[in-house]
Amino acid sequence: MKNIYITTAIPYVNGAPHLGHAMDYCLADTCARYQKMLGNNVRLQAGTDEHGGKIYQKAKDLDVPVEEYVKENAERFQDFIRQLGVEYTDYVRTTDSDHERRCQEIWNKLKDHIYLEKYEGWYCAGCERFVTDKEYEENHGICPDHQKSYEHLEEENYYLRLSDFKDEIVRAIESGEMEIAPYYRRREILKLIADSPDVSISRPREQLTWGVPVPGDESQVMYVWIDALSNYITVLGYPEKDIADFWPAYAQFVGKDILRFHAIIWPAMLMGLGLPLPRHLISHGMVLADGQKMSKSIGNVVDPVEVLNRHGLDAFRYYFLRHVDTFADADYTAEKFEDAYNNELANDLGNLVQRLATLAKKNNFEMDEVELELPAEYKQLMDSFEFSKAFDYVWDKVQNINRRIDEEKPWSLAKNGESEKLKKCLTGLTNELLTVNMMLAPFLPTASEKIKAIFTNPIEPPEQPLFPKS
Ligand SMILES: [Zn+2]
8 A cells, every 4th residue: 555645736716616627626536536446545635825916906806804705715616626526635725824834934944045136027917927028029018918018117036046956857857756747748848947047936015915924034925936836745744744654746736837837846846845756747738618718708618616516526527537638628518518428428328337237137137246357458547647548448348338238138148048148148247347337436436336336236227317318
């Protein structure tokens, strides 16, 4: 039994949960459930990123105390995660006093790699970031996301000296000490590392009040990185606790838009702390609405809670874990979702369970105790985080059992009184289905439980279809 630590990216709580968050949670949970099935001891982290000017401003606009605003949003995310069937063991809120204190201790430990410098440049208050001169020119001085002129700002910030760690990070990636999935993102990251300047990790208090104070400098507040990225270890109790049982993380799941921070700034911080790097960084794609990026201005944002409420958890996890490629961008349309539900979940799997359980009951068939084994091909795909491909593999098996029933025709064996052959046939089919069901468990935990209950002696077909057609 191994100790396995898996993490999800912590969302910034100035808005509602969206499909990108859902992908992160579903993938990490699938990984966690698979590891538990292998007999490992798993911790799965989740949390919320609750500091920053945007959150502060939003609370002000809504005229609610900011503490209340972030608390409500954290609860909303927790409800959402539970609704997705995610079995997390640890939850971190970055406004927790324990997290804040630990961040300050981490800052102090990194002090040799931190320096103060004056910065001047173009800034968008909406994005809460400086833009390069090149970006300024390309956008003609106006932020395309906020339709506001960039302002010229001069301020002092603390910086983390990435250059202290760049060579080591490159070595860790190239040697496979920290693996990036999918593999093709590696090259992109290696190139980015070479071009990465030192990173600003604080803001003056006049610019940012809602954040963790920089220890030893009342005039500065931590900005994003040390506060947010540290969550993965503060939730384990670092630095006062020895975290060696669960750190390094086995797998950290992130959206592809934030992979670069996790592959550059995060390893730099860990190296500065003398901690090992995560074993795997897994970057997943985005869900598109009918081929387009979802955005409020286009008005094509799909609310995951609505999809969940309409179709239920199994249908949700089925679509997004199988039909959305684990690594690449993929499409969601209500039509595709309905098709997958009716033709695949209801027809392929739901009918199969019904059909086989009915045949078994009618012929008083009882299953023998057998030790089921996970096929090597499935394990290989799951171990390399190719979840959508693993799910495809399982589905091939589902369709294969349906074909076998048609070919072996157990009903005519029964009719002809060939009871030995019938028993052998039903044994083969039920063992195959139970193996499939075991492989389905990390993806569709509730459906898998139901199928397991149906195929426990005495076999009893479900009274209601497992997946009622919509
Ligand atoms: Zn902006």
